[in-house]
Amino acid sequence: MRTVFSIMTDAVAYGMVLFIISIGLSIMMGLMRVVNLAHGAFAMIGGYLASYALRDLGVHYSVAILLAVIGTIIASIPFELLLYRRIYRKADPLMQVLMTIGITFFIIGIVNFIFGPSLKPIPLPPTLSGPLDIGFRMLPTHRVFVIICGITVALALWLLIEKTNFGIRLRASVDHSGMADALGIRTEIIYAATFALAIGLGAFGGVVGAEILPIEPYYALRYMVTFLVVVSVGGAGSILGALSASLLLGLADTTGKYLAPEFGDFFFYLSVIVIVFLFPHGLFGKAHA
Amino acid sequence: MSVLLEARGVCRSFGGLDVTRDVNFKLVSGDRVALIGPNGAGKTTLVNLITGDIAPSRGQFWMGDDDITGLSIPERVRRGLVRTFQTTRLFANLTVADNVALAIMQRKRISRRIFSSATELPEVKAEWSEILAHLGLDHLAYRKVIELAYGQQRLIELAIGLALHPKVLLLDEPAAGVPHDEAPKILDAINRLPADIAVLMIEHDMDLVFKFARRVLVLAAGRLIFEGSPADVTADHEVRRAYLGSYADARHSA
C-alpha cells in the first residue's frame, strides 16, 4: 500500500509538472497551429533565470518565480516578432519543426554561454522542503505544492478561457480565424498575448517542476519530445485533454519506472503509439479540416 | 445501351441535415448530361458521393452489374470512374508531361516500376504527346504546372481525365474561372471526348450547358427535381422557379 501511494503521489506530481509546462504549448498549437518544439527551451530559460535569481541575487523563492516568468516572456518577444509570426497556421509542419528546432539549439547555446553549462539547482524555501503531515501519512511538501499549482493553473485557465472577454476572442480565433478577422478581432494581438501566456506558463512549470525535471544544459532537448507528446495525446488546444494526457502519461511513465526500471521509456512510447492510433487528433482534440 | 453508372436511392445527411435526398439517375454509354442547380443544392456533395470521397447514408451506386458503394476512391478510378476538379488539383511541382504521364502509367499498371526512367518510356511518351497535342498544350510539356496560367491548368485537368481512359467522366465546372476567350477551347476539348463514354458535367454557365448537354438533371435542395432535354428544362415551370428564374433575370439585366 505504501508503494502504491507513493507511486501515485509521484505520478500525479510528475503529471502536474507536465501539465503546467505543456498546457501553454497546447493552447499555442490549438490556436496558432504551430508545432513548437522550442517550448521546453523557454521553460529552460525560466529555470536558469530562477536559479540565478535565487543563488546569485538571493531573492525569495516566490520573487524568483516571478522574475523567471517575466524575464522569460521578455526574452521570448523577439522570437515571436521575428520568427514565430512567419509560421503561424502554416500548413507545412516540416518548416515549423525545423525552425523551432533551430530556435531550441540557439537558445541552448546562448543560455549556456551566459550562465555556464552546469546543472542549475533551484533551492526550495524551508516551507516547501521536507515532509508534510496530511493526517494519515507523510508526503513530500514539494509534491503537494506542485499538485496545487497544477490544479490552480487548470482552474485559472478555465476561468480565463470560458469567462473572460479575452477567452471569447481566443475561442473565436481558434474556431474561425477568418470570421474573427471579419468581426474586427485583431488576431495578431490575440496571437501575441497567447504566445506570452504560453511562454509564461512554460517558464513557471520549468521552475516549480525543477525538482522533478532538473534544469540542466540539455533540458530543452531532453524534454522536447515529451511536451509535444502530451499535447498530441491530449489534443491540441484542450485544457481537459492536456490535463488527462499529462496525468495518464505521468502515471504510465512513473509506474513503468518503478516496476520495470530497465525498460526506460519503452512503455511510455508504446502507450503513445496506441493512443495516437486510436485517437489521431488526441483524446479531446478536434480535427482541423 | 449499356448502363455505365447508376445511382439508386442515394441519401446523405450531415448532422441531421439532409444534403442529398433519394437521388436516382442512370448514365449510359454516349451520354452527355449536365447537372445543374442553384448554389447550395448539393451538387458538390453529389460529386463527392459518386467518387467515393464520402459515403452515402443510404442507397447505392452501381457500375454495370457491380455495386461500387463500398469501394475506395482509387478502386473506382480503376474501374473507369474519373473526375476533374472544380478548382484545379494538379501535381503543381511536376511538369505538364509528368502530370499526364503519371495518369497514363497508373492506367497501364506500370506506375510501380522502379527501375525504368519515367520520362523516357516510349509508349507513355507517345500517348501523352498525343493527348497534349490534341488539347493544344504540346508546347508546354516540359513546363512546371505551377508556372502556367489558370486556363491552361484547367486543360491539364482534362488531359489527366482523358489519360485515364474513363468510362464515366465527371466534369466539375470545367470552365470555372477560365478567361472568356479560352472557354471555347475547353468546350472544344469536351466535344472531342470519345463518343462511347458517359460524361456528367456540373456547370453554372448555361451557355456551356446548352452547347454540351443532350440531357439535363436539375438538383434543388438535394433532390433531383427534373430530368429532360435542355429545351424542356427552360420550358419547365418548376425548374424556372427553382433555378432559372434568377438566372434569366440576371441575364436580362446583364
Added chain:
Amino acid sequence: MSDITMIHAPQKRVPFAQEAAGALTILALGAVGYFLYPDDLAFLTRLIGIAFLVLSLDLVTGYCGVATLGHAAQFGVGAYAAGIACIRGVTDPVALLGVGLVAGTIMGLISGALITRFRGLPQLVLSIAVGQLVAGLANKLSWLTGGSDGLSGIEPGKVFGVFGFDMYSRTGYLFSLAVLVITFVVLQRFVRSPFGLMCRGIKDDDLRAKMIGVSIYPRLVAMYGVAGAVAGIGGALTAISTGVVGLDSVSFERSAEVLVMLVLGGAGHLWGALAGTVIFMIFEHVVAAANPFHWMTMVGLLLILIVVFAPRGLIAPVMSLWTKMTRKGKAA
C-alpha cells in the same frame, strides 16, 4: 514557330549519362578526401555512413513529404543487426551489408506502416514514438546490444577476402565510398522511375493521386521499405568500419540532426542530401570540437536562416543556375 524553341526536352544522347556523371563526381570528391586528408579518414568514413541516412530520409521526406523525427531507427537497426551478426560469426563485410539492408528494410516497412497512416501532427508524433521505442529497446536488450555501453568487438573479415580493415580506416573509407557510389547511382535511377515520380506526385497532392487511381498508403510503406534499406546499409557500413555501435545511432538527436542536414542541403534532391551531409558534418567536426555550445548556437542560427531565407535548401540556387546554363547551352 517561336513556341517550338520553348521546349526544353531533356534530350538524352548517352544512356546512363546522368548516372555516370553522378558516380564520377562522388569518386572525384572521395579522391580529394583520400589524398588531401589522410589523417581524417575515420571521420570521413563516418560522414559517408551518415550520408546514407540522409539519403534515406530524403526518400521519405524530400520525395514523399513525410515529416519524421525518428528516422535514425532505420539506421540504428541496420547497424545493430550487422554488428550482432559480425560478433556471432558472420564476418564477411559484403554479407554484413546484406544483413544491414534486410534489417533496415524490415524496420522501414514497420515504421512506414505506422507513420504514414496519418499526416501532420499525428504523423510527426508517431515518428518520434517509433524512434524512441527502438532506442528504448536498444537500451533495454543489453544482452544483445550492449545497452548503454554500446556494442563493441565488431571485427569484420577482409573485403572479398583481400582488403583487411586497418587502423587508418583506409579500407573502411574506400569500401564505404564504393558502396555509396553504387547506392547513389541506383537511387538516381529509382527516383526518376515511375514509382519515384508517383511519390513526388503524392507529395504534391495526395487527393489528386487518389483520383488517378493510386492507393497511397501501400506506396508510402513501400517507399519506407526502400528508405530503410538505404539507411540499413549505412548503419551496417558504420558498424563495420568503426567496430562499435552505440545508442547514439538510434537517438532522437541523430534523427533531428539528419533532418537538419537534409534541409540544409535541399530536400527532394539526392545531391541536396549529400551536400547537406558534407557541409554539416565538416562544420561540426571543426566547430563542435572547440565548444559544443557555440556549435549549437551556430546550427540553430543557420537553421533559422535556412527556413526564413532558403527553405528549399542550399542546392536550389545551384540547381536553377545549372538548368539556366544547360538551357542556354542548348539554345546556342
